[in-house]
Amino acid sequence: MGKGTNKQILLAETPKGKLSPSNFSSHEGQIPTAKDGEVLLKIKLISLDAANRAWMQGATYRSAVEAGTVMAGGAIAEVVESKASGFAVGDLVFADTGWQEYAALPAKQVQKMQKMDPLSHLLSVYGIAGLTAYHGLLDVGKPKVGDTVVVSAAAGSVGTIVGQIAKLKGCTVIGIAGGDEKCAMLKSDLGFDHAINYKKEPVGKALRAVTPKGIDVYFDNVGGDILEAVLFGMNNKGRIACCGAVSQYDGEAPAHGPRGIPGLIVVKRLTMQGFIVTDFIDQQEKALSDLQAWVKSGQIKVREDILDGLDNTPQALIGLLAGENIGKRMVRVS
């Protein structure tokens, strides 16, 4: 290899406010060569995640994405050249390849994946989204049969799966999402008991109407005002699984937290616990086997939202942050 062009999307500048197309630029590099211990990957499907935006703000659980470099992002890719033992041409892998057509990476940064049809399931229900939903709900939220579970960004990649797992564990499930179409889908297609369109009605009041027994578990993808509204409805000893804070990512600096923190946490003896899916890597096998069984039985329906073409990746992320996707958003590169 090393011949031909490698189209790349760079983070041209660190966004100061809302993310915009002008924060990105297109670049034509050269297809790299795999060095000893490396594999050359041809990217197939790029995963879009709200966390991509958080990476631009500074160091999180990974270092910040610097202006002028290829935008970071996870992807499913195919090995097209291998100088690493254990990898062969044609192998399917997951890696943080960044937003480009080709990437050469050390083998230890690359995870071999099982081939499956459709391939996209490796990024949705069997990928970070599905595993995040599984561990966040079951290991952090710890719902019991009969509990009332609320999930925000409910029509997103993680939320759609959280709600369905909570249902099959015997819980009453309320989804919070932005839009009537999303809310209708959650109830009619995915079996949520209730769905609240936060763009149309005050969340606190709407929650009180559908949670007569209070809220036991809240799976928080958004933070901000919605977290605040849910906090006031939590039952004593309730659990809040802090998965993300998408309402806080696309702006200048972290906002003040919801009212009543920590007052309500004390009075209601709540537990708020942050987690990252990689914390549960040693339990991944069991999680995947459960998810596979639930997909096969039809208890989990997979929602995906696939766009085509590397050039559309910036707009795909901007749209995701605006909530335009239903289910797991990705971009097909090849």
Place this chain on the structure above:
Amino acid sequence: MGKGTNKQILLAETPKGKLSPSNFSSHEGQIPTAKDGEVLLKIKLISLDAANRAWMQGATYRSAVEAGTVMAGGAIAEVVESKASGFAVGDLVFADTGWQEYAALPAKQVQKMQKMDPLSHLLSVYGIAGLTAYHGLLDVGKPKVGDTVVVSAAAGSVGTIVGQIAKLKGCTVIGIAGGDEKCAMLKSDLGFDHAINYKKEPVGKALRAVTPKGIDVYFDNVGGDILEAVLFGMNNKGRIACCGAVSQYDGEAPAHGPRGIPGLIVVKRLTMQGFIVTDFIDQQEKALSDLQAWVKSGQIKVREDILDGLDNTPQALIGLLAGENIGKRMVRVS
């Protein structure tokens, strides 16, 4: 009984802003009579707690204290008349008697106490303060040998004990308190490794200077800006024991939470957990036996701040909210 006057302090009106003496009024009632199943109590020592202020704001883990009624508060008292089996004249008890000289209460609202010298230890190290420190630190904060533990309101009734327990569990301990005198006492008398006077120096910067390995456990008595400063210094998988939010009690409505909630909770995988000492009532025996052993061995020094005279109770609480006490504040009534 039933003869003679019973001096009482009423909450005359619900405070709208900062608590002031004019929110209270003095009343001369009659000494009540014990009905069947009740005991008549003569109050000896009233416990002052920051939570007293929170009770005025609305229902918490107890119903709100209504304007025009005797101000609520825990106290050590002596049984002077008993119409309840299991209680005899001369018995020592703890109960929410309110701020008055005498109270008649049903036996089930009254807890028999062992006599001891000094009696005040029943309200400090062996009372709610000591048990709150014990369970909050050990069962919620879960410090390990070598951990860095930070406690706010460190010179208060709970904070003084939290820091000393953390020291004897092998932790590095930093106290945050308001005043140089308090900080000096924490270090020279109680063995804290460092003390930060939040009225004199920016807490975040001061913390960074003395926590080169980050913060593993934060025992939060205050909420607000100090919680915010500590949050940014927490280590991954750190634990925050949410005990109180005294910075939030003496004002109009709950303030917005610290910046970075829930963002930092996610990224650092923090656990914030609220608790109330009564959650651990089934483990009280072990806790008291540990505390007694530590007091006897000199590993815990008890700090108390006793004022005289029922009339001084309002000012004692107002002063406590302003941080004028060192150690457990109480008022001796008889």
